[in-house]
Amino acid sequence: MQESRIASPRGELHAVCWSPEIGAAPRSPIVLMHDSLGCVALWRDFPERLARTTGRAVIAYDRLGYGRSDPFPGRQPTSFIADEAERDFAAVRARLGLERCVLLGHSVGGCMAVASAGYHPEACEALVTVAAQAFTEARTLAGIRDAERAFDAPGGLSRLEKYHGDKAAWVLRSWVETWHSEAFRDWRLDDALAAVHCPTLAIHGERDEYGSRAQPERIAALTPGPAAPHLLPDCGHVPHRECPERLIAAVEGFLAEPPGR
Secondary structure (H helix, E strand, O other), X not given: OEEEEEEEOOXXXXXXXXXXXXXXXXXXXXXXXXXXXXXXXHHOOHHHHHHHHHOOOEXXXXXXXXXXXXXXXXXOOOOHHHHHHHOHHHHHHHHHOOOOEEEEEEOHHHXXXXXXXXXXXXXXXXXXXXXXXOEOOHHHHHHHHHHHHHHHOOOOXXXXXXXXXXXXXXXXXXXXXHHOOHHHOOOXXXXXXXXXXXXXXXXXXXXXXXXXXXXXXXXXXXXXXXOOOEEEOOOOOOHHXXXXXXXXXXXXXXXXXXXXX
């Protein structure tokens, strides 16, 4: 495991790389993009296991304002999904010399992976979304409000402070306020999905509390790859914690022979 600091247009990012086993054939690395409350540490042992199983290096980084990256300068703009592709992922790609890579994003990180695949088509070999949103849905907004109430309870914010330190309140407010903003009332990922030209796999837990199966179905319908999403039975919104073995198997199988290759 190798850690690094990466200069971005608005501050430094914290990144970690897990190498595959010695002797593995050279393959494009997998870049992980975390969810709205996530960070490198919250992937837990998933990156290491993914690297070992796929024989690929796995890179994860904390977005600006999250984990061990620098604080975000001000409020999070509603353009934050597209901004990630154009600014911070671009900085990560340049600093680490990523000529080709696989993008794997969880939840809103999946939206960012979609945007990055479209913005950097020459670099993205394949795309995997996990529990990603393709449009604003009542279930998503209700789930966010439920989580907000839990974090607002006495001691609730300490769970985020463990990973984000004094940035925890900003992380929570950015998540809640962005998704409930006027700009996100009719938000859709369609334009970004239409710009994706690499093989794409949409993975979703059948019991996802933040999005119905209409979310991955939309992603699958508008991108190259399987016409139907890969659904994980008895799994909710966080497959890399709830059923990591099944998630890794799905990713490994897809990368071994993605459609269109």
